[in-house]
Amino acid sequence: MDITFENLKQELKKKNIGLSYQRLKVLEYLIQNRCHPTVEQIFTELQKDIPTLSKTTIYNTLRILAEADLVKVINIEEKEARYDIDTKDHGHFKCESCGAIFDFPIDIDSLIPEDLSKFKINDKNVYFKGLCPGCLYNNN
Amino acid sequence: MDITFENLKQELKKKNIGLSYQRLKVLEYLIQNRCHPTVEQIFTELQKDIPTLSKTTIYNTLRILAEADLVKVINIEEKEARYDIDTKDHGHFKCESCGAIFDFPIDIDSLIPEDLSKFKINDKNVYFKGLCPGCLYNNN
DNA sequence: ATACAAATTTGTAATCATTACAATGCTATT
DNA sequence: AATAGCATTGTAATGATTACAAATTTGTAT
Numbered sequence: 001m002d003i004t005f006e007n008l009k010q011e012l013k014k015k016n017i018g019l020s021y022q023r024l025k026v027l028e029y030l031i032q033n034r035c036h037p038t039v040e041q042i043f044t045e046l047q048k049d050i051p052t053l054s055k056t057t058i059y060n061t062l063r064i065l066a067e068a069d070l071v072k073v074i075n076i077e078e079k080e081a082r083y084d085i086d087t088k089d090h091g092h093f094k095c096e097s098c099g100a101i102f103d104f105p106i107d108i109d110s111l112i113p114e115d116l117s118k119f120k121i122n123d124k125n126v127y128f129k130g131l132c133p134g135c136l137y138n139n140n
Numbered sequence: 141m142d143i144t145f146e147n148l149k150q151e152l153k154k155k156n157i158g159l160s161y162q163r164l165k166v167l168e169y170l171i172q173n174r175c176h177p178t179v180e181q182i183f184t185e186l187q188k189d190i191p192t193l194s195k196t197t198i199y200n201t202l203r204i205l206a207e208a209d210l211v212k213v214i215n216i217e218e219k220e221a222r223y224d225i226d227t228k229d230h231g232h233f234k235c236e237s238c239g240a241i242f243d244f245p246i247d248i249d250s251l252i253p254e255d256l257s258k259f260k261i262n263d264k265n266v267y268f269k270g271l272c273p274g275c276l277y278n279n280n
Numbered sequence: 281a282t283a284c285a286a287a288t289t290t291g292t293a294a295t296c297a298t299t300a301c302a303a304t305g306c307t308a309t310t
Numbered sequence: 311a312a313t314a315g316c317a318t319t320g321t322a323a324t325g326a327t328t329a330c331a332a333a334t335t336t337g338t339a340t
Contacts, residue, residue, distance in 0.1 A: 020306090020317060039297080054319040059298070061317095075215055079297065079327085093259060104255045108266075111251055115244045116268070119233060120276055123269040126251075130262040158336075160288060179326080194290040199327070219298085219326065 003085055005031060008070060015068050025049060026061045030071065030085040036092070036101045038080045076101065076127045091126035097135035104128075143225055145171060148210060155208045165189060166201045170211065170225040176232070176241045178220045216241065216267045231266040237275035244268075 008027050012019055025046050029037070033045075039058050047053045062083055065071035074082040076094050082101065084092075091106040108124050148167050152159055165186050169177070173185075179198050187193045202223055205211035214222040216234050222241065231246040248264045 018307090018316065022318070052319070056299085056320075057318055073218075075218060078213075078215060078221065081218065081297085093256065093261075096262065102259075105253050106251050108251070111246055111248075113245050116233065118273040118276070119242075119268075120271040121233075121268050122236065122271070125265070125267040125269075126248075127265040127267070128256070128259075128261050128263065129265075131260040133258040136258070136260055158287065160335085162289070192290070196291075196328085197289055200289080221326085 003031060011068070011070055017064060017068060022046075022050065022053065022057050023061050023064075026058065027065070027070075027085075030083060034085065036074055036082040036084050038082055040080070042083070074101070074127075075125075076129075089124060091128065093128045093130070093132070095132035095135055096129055097131055100132060102132065143171060151208070151210055157204060157208060162186075162190065162193065162197050163201050163204075166198065167205070167210075167225075170223060174225065176214055176222040176224050178222055180220070182223070214241070214267075215265075216269075229264060231268060233268045233270070233272070235272035235275055236269055237271055240272060242272065 005024075005028060008031070009019060009024070012023070012027075017023070026042060029042055029046060033041075039055065039062065042062075043053065043055050043058045046058070062071060062073075066073050066083075069087060070085075072084045072087045074084055074092055076082065076092050086103070089106065089108050091104045093102040093104055094100070095102070106126050108126060112121070145164075145168060148171070149159060149164070152163070152167075157163070166182060169182055169186060173181075179195065179202065182202075183193065183195050183198050186198070202211060202213075206213050206223075209227060210225075212224045212227045214224055214232055216222065216232050226243070229246070229248050231244045231248075233242040233244055234240070235242070246266050248266060252261070
């Protein structure tokens with residue numbers, strides 16, 4: 001299923017999550033900004049539309065969306081969480097020079113070892129770090 | 141190369157890292173406690189041996205060991221970092237019920253897609269979350 | 281051994297993302 | 311319009327980590 005605003009609204013309804021203006025704005029932002037934004041980024045941008053916006057609302061909304069599996073939390077950094085509207089399995093690469101986070105395809109399931117056959121896996125994360133082609137080229 | 145106290149001491153010398161009592165104690169603790177301990181755990185335990193020990197020393201030591209690639213930082217949790225003396229590639233599974241972290245073998249390199257051929261990969265992490273066999277059995 | 285410089289440790293204070301909580305505001309239903 | 315329940319807001323608390331400066335230890339040259 002495609003990640004469209006309408007589809008996600010359906011999902012929220014299906015899961016009995018109220019479609020408040022703030023929540024829809026957060027969703028909209030995540031759909032349009034696939035750069036794995038931080039709470040700070042989302043807050044700063046949406047504040048332009050909603051002057052009374054509280055950062056707590058962003059935290060609440062993201063927690064609810066994550067619990068409903070509509071958003072994936074990315075803990076690739078030590079300090080600040082990032083959020084991804086794409087919940088399908090894929091890897092993340094963080095450039096240690098420019099800080100950008102890149103998606104890459106990865107077939108995680110094909111590598112799950114026999115050792116885990118008795119475990120119930122709810123969440124799979126593959127994080128790489130290093131230097132992206134641009135920074136390598138510029139010797140950053 | 142095996143992970144022994146003596147081998148690690150050699151590594152420290154080779155990298156011009158002073159072999160202070162505190163640093164050796166941290167290494168010793170990590171070798172003997174492969175449960176991916178937190179700073180708090182390491183500090184609490186070593187304090188018994190070194191009453192004047194400061195938590196800052198644990199942080200400093202772990203940062204130095206990690207920079208020297210003698211220890212791997214595990215950011216599988218949101219808040220607290222964990223540390224692993226085993227720097228060879230392997231996956232980590234965190235049980236969301238009991239909190240235990242399990243190692244599992246995984247051939248990460250075979251998964252790296254063509255898309256990343258122009259990236260320099262310095263660090264690879266595979267983190268799963270879910271329920272371990274024990275907790276599944278006990279319906280935790 | 282002594283003195284000195286450099287490295288290391290220590291303790292306190294600051295930082296900063298996240299969470300707790302209570303008060304206010306909004307929405308839907310009757 | 312009244313009410314109840316949910317959502318938002320703002321402030322204060324939490325807690326891991328870092329900054330920093332003083333004190334201690336270590337290594338080295340004399």
